[in-house]
Amino acid sequence: MTVREILKMGDPRLLRIAEPVTEFDTPAMRELIADMFDTMHAANGAGLAAPQIGVNLQLVIFGFKQNQRYPDAPQVPETVLINPLLTPLSEEMEEGFEGCLSVPGLRGSVPRYTRLRYAGVDENQQPILRDVDGFHARVVQHEVDHLLGILYPMRIRDFSRFGYTQVMFPDLDPNDDD
Numbered sequence: 001m002t003v004r005e006i007l008k009m010g011d012p013r014l015l016r017i018a019e020p021v022t023e024f025d026t027p028a029m030r031e032l033i034a035d036m037f038d039t040m041h042a043a044n045g046a047g048l049a050a051p052q053i054g055v056n057l058q059l060v061i062f063g064f065k066q067n068q069r070y071p072d073a074p075q076v077p078e079t080v081l082i083n084p085l086l087t088p089l090s091e092e093m094e095e096g097f098e099g100c101l102s103v104p105g106l107r108g109s110v111p112r113y114t115r116l117r118y119a120g121v122d123e124n125q126q127p128i129l130r131d132v133d134g135f136h137a138r139v140v141q142h143e144v145d146h147l148l149g150i151l152y153p154m155r156i157r158d159f160s161r162f163g164y165t166q167v168m169f170p171d172l173d174p175n176d177d178d
């Protein structure tokens with residue numbers, strides 16, 4: 001089990017455009033994906049993108065049955081998504097609070113597409129094609145933004161809804177330093 005260091009906002013490596021993955025099912029890729037899950041689970045994250053551990057590849061993981069950082073969120077299947085392509089299924093957007101392991105201790109309300117289709121491949125190069133909505137759609141947009149060098153605060157429109165988790169959501173576990 002290897003928990004990698006998560007880069008924090010301000011690190012220029014979080015602002016890069018990630019490169020497509022071209023090698024699959026290699027020892028290095030298997031180790032990278034295992035480390036990403038170890039790192040995400042250790043931080044109680046809902047998702048993690050490879051650039052957050054300094055690996056500039058188009059690779060994200062996400063999913064949980066129950067997440068203590070987002071206790072009201074419906075479950076999202078555990079997914080490895082490589083070389084993703086997102087297509088909104090309507091123009092409709094909705095605001096919702098997000099946090100990020102690279103922006104610890106803060107939450108902000110971010111507009112996201114309500115419904116979208118995502119395509120890509122998994123770690124075995126098997127195709128993934130899903131139409132999703134709600135929190136699942138939000139998580140995917142947040143993670144794929146990391147591949148474009150975009151952190152959620154860059155999407156915030158109303159900065160009156162951006163602040164410290166322990167102030168805005170005092171019922172969340174204060175030891176859960178997101």
Ligand code: NI
Binds near residue numbers: 100101142
């Ligand atoms: Ni994030």
